[in-house]
Amino acid sequence: MRFKVAFVLLLMILSTTISTANPGGKGDAVRSRDCAGSCHASSSSNGISDAELDIQYPDQVYAGLLMEIQTSVSFAEVSSNNMAGLTLLVNTDGAKDLPAIDGWEVVTDPNGGTNNYVEVVDSFSSESMVMQSWTLRAPSNPGNYELYLAIQHGTPEGGIAMTGISAPKQVTVSEVPENLPRLSADWEPVNTRGLGEETVITLETENTDSATVEIKIGGEISTVPIVDDKFTIPAAVNPGVVEWRVILEGEGPTQTSPWFRITAQEAGWEIDEFALYMQGFALFLFSLGIVVLQRPSNGNSKESKYDNTQEVASQFGQIQSQPTQAIETNSRGPPLPVGGLPAGWTMEQWEYYGHEYVNENGGGVQ
Amino acid sequence: MISAGTFHVITTELTIGMFALSGVAFLLCALQKGPESRESVAHWALLGGLISTPFAIISGVNAVQGDGIDNPILANKLLLSMISAGLAVGILLRRMWGSEVDIRHSSVGMISVALMLTTAGMGGEYSRGETLLLFIPKDTVMLFPIWASIALLVIGIAIVGKSTIQHRS
Numbered sequence: 001m002r003f004k005v006a007f008v009l010l011l012m013i014l015s016t017t018i019s020t021a022n023p024g025g026k027g028d029a030v031r032s033r034d035c036a037g038s039c040h041a042s043s044s045s046n047g048i049s050d051a052e053l054d055i056q057y058p059d060q061v062y063a064g065l066l067m068e069i070q071t072s073v074s075f076a077e078v079s080s081n082n083m084a085g086l087t088l089l090v091n092t093d094g095a096k097d098l099p100a101i102d103g104w105e106v107v108t109d110p111n112g113g114t115n116n117y118v119e120v121v122d123s124f125s126s127e128s129m130v131m132q133s134w135t136l137r138a139p140s141n142p143g144n145y146e147l148y149l150a151i152q153h154g155t156p157e158g159g160i161a162m163t164g165i166s167a168p169k170q171v172t173v174s175e176v177p178e179n180l181p182r183l184s185a186d187w188e189p190v191n192t193r194g195l196g197e198e199t200v201i202t203l204e205t206e207n208t209d210s211a212t213v214e215i216k217i218g219g220e221i222s223t224v225p226i227v228d229d230k231f232t233i234p235a236a237v238n239p240g241v242v243e244w245r246v247i248l249e250g251e252g253p254t255q256t257s258p259w260f261r262i263t264a265q266e267a268g269w270e271i272d273e274f275a276l277y278m279q280g281f282a283l284f285l286f287s288l289g290i291v292v293l294q295r296p297s298n299g300n301s302k303e304s305k306y307d308n309t310q311e312v313a314s315q316f317g318q319i320q321s322q323p324t325q326a327i328e329t330n331s332r333g334p335p336l337p338v339g340g341l342p343a344g345w346t347m348e349q350w351e352y353y354g355h356e357y358v359n360e361n362g363g364g365v366q
Numbered sequence: 367m368i369s370a371g372t373f374h375v376i377t378t379e380l381t382i383g384m385f386a387l388s389g390v391a392f393l394l395c396a397l398q399k400g401p402e403s404r405e406s407v408a409h410w411a412l413l414g415g416l417i418s419t420p421f422a423i424i425s426g427v428n429a430v431q432g433d434g435i436d437n438p439i440l441a442n443k444l445l446l447s448m449i450s451a452g453l454a455v456g457i458l459l460r461r462m463w464g465s466e467v468d469i470r471h472s473s474v475g476m477i478s479v480a481l482m483l484t485t486a487g488m489g490g491e492y493s494r495g496e497t498l499l500l501f502i503p504k505d506t507v508m509l510f511p512i513w514a515s516i517a518l519l520v521i522g523i524a525i526v527g528k529s530t531i532q533h534r535s
Contacts, residue, residue: 001399025495268436271507276441278515280448285522287449291456291474292463292529 025083025119028111033087033150033165034094049164050126051076051084053149057169058258062176064140064185066107068258071149074129079154084124087150088116088134092165099147103139110134112191112241112263124153135189135258142175181208181250189260194267199233201244208248216243216259236264334358370428377422382486384415389479396472405467408475412454415482419451426489439492441507443485450481463533 052074061067071086078084088106089097099106099116109118110132122130139145146168153162176182184204193199203211203226213224213231224231224244233242243259333351341350342357350357391408394400435441457475465471488504491497497504510518 026493269438271435271438271441271509273435275509275512275515276435276444276507278512278519279510280444282510282515282518282522283445284448284452284455285526286518287452287522288456288459289522289525289529291453292459293525294460294470 025085028109028113028115028118030098030100030115031087031117032095032097033089033092047155047160047162049076049151049153049162051124051151051153051162051164053151053164053166055147055149055166055169057171061138061171061173062180062182063138063142063173065176065182066135066137066189066258069134069136069147071110071132071134072129073124073132073149073151075126076124076130076151076153077126077156078124079156079158081121081154082124083119083121084130084151084153085117085119086110086132087152089148089150089165090146092148097148099136102145103141104145104147105137106134107137107189108135108191108261112261112265114191133259133261135260138173142173144170144172146170177252179207179250179252181248181252181255182206183246183248183257190262192263192265193236195237195239195264196235198235199262200230201233203229203231203246205229205248207250207252209250211249212247214245214247216245233262239263239265370425374422374425374429377418377425378486378489381415381418381422382483384411384418385479385482388412388415389476389483392472392475392479395467396469396476408467408472409458409461412475412478413458416451416454416458419447419482423447437492438505438507439488441509442504443488443492445507446481446485446488450478450485453478453481 052072054072054074056070056072058067058069071088073084073086076084088099088104090099090102090104091097106114106116109115110120111118118132120130120132124130148166148168150165151163154160155162182205184206187204190199190201203213205211211226211229213226214221215224215233224233233244236242240263242262242264244262245259246257248255248257333347333354334357336350336354341347345357388408388411391400391404391411394404395408430440435444453474457471457478460471461467484499484502487497487499488502491499491504
């Protein structure tokens, strides 16, 4: 028996696979580099990624305005799921390194969200370069800033988590010219929409005399008319990304916005939560009822070395079967009648009032 | 400050550890092997697991991204954990009422433990995308109509009430 148990345990141990932390990813989120790494593995057990990381800025970056940057990942050998986690940071400290610390705002990340950490599934390999677009709002104060691109990924062989970070990529944020045609500072693009629904976007501009909207669908660029500062993006039949940008003209230099991306996605999975909770509670009570339906059975219990019930019971039986004399010696009252206690009497009553009974019934025990 | 995710790890491991211990003890009870304390261990560990389960659920709800139950895995986790908790409470009640720990009692205990461990395994798939439970259809949720749930609820209440009255008598 012991050998069988040991064999099963050994088989279970040998059947486990050595795996790095979070091989399926942790999900896009706003994370500093420390937390974007492997929370379930020691950071000391991470390897250093061979990937080359780069960030490309537009020619001109204005304070507080939207801009598009391109991040590139080259020579990254990732695990079989072709996933890598990319993080946009402002320093290499591992804490207080979020872009927001320096005033950056992630308006649209490569996955259509607003996170600085995204998990990308693409054709990462030692021979390819993967580009991703991020739409950011530059810090509102002009000056020189740095951004870093960090990466986490597995390896083709598994077993270790790889991490890496780029060199600092500097960018100069300039003051906005007074007459620069631009989108309003508080305007935010739409990032996602459902399938089968048109998207109406309202533009809010400053110092702009005319605007032209271009839409890129499947590599083809077309112009969309603007009516009352609004334009419509056609409904998407399948999940995918539509890009659009606006060209703003006014007294100042003509400005072209970054390509904004709208990701069309299927409606999220939904369920009637009331019905679910009701069913959960019903199943709880029903399964509870099924178990207690069978009344406890005590008839055929197995012997236990701690169970002294039979011994106690036999001793009790012996005491009961002892002659009356034995009881008489321990009793404070008169000797019990041959038939035992009279009907309706207790032993305590007999001890105190037994002699009266004996006197009334002829002075002797019957 | 400890995040809900970290707290969830603590509470789930406490819960799963207790249930796993209980499961092993119930297995020994079913086999009639091992120390005499196996029955006590099985039931006390099950009680400990039950007590820590609400903390795991609450921290899990706080740790999950998004609003509400937006994934079939979460829905199945809820249903499985409720069945497991129901069986576990039933087992403890039976024990409290003096039931013998026979093969049937032990088997129900093991089923309760297995369901709770399956729930935990599904949580691993939800958060990390990995699981050993490859053959369980976790993307399918069997949701009853409201009337069926109400009927089940009434039946459950009736059975529990009847059993309680019988026990008291």
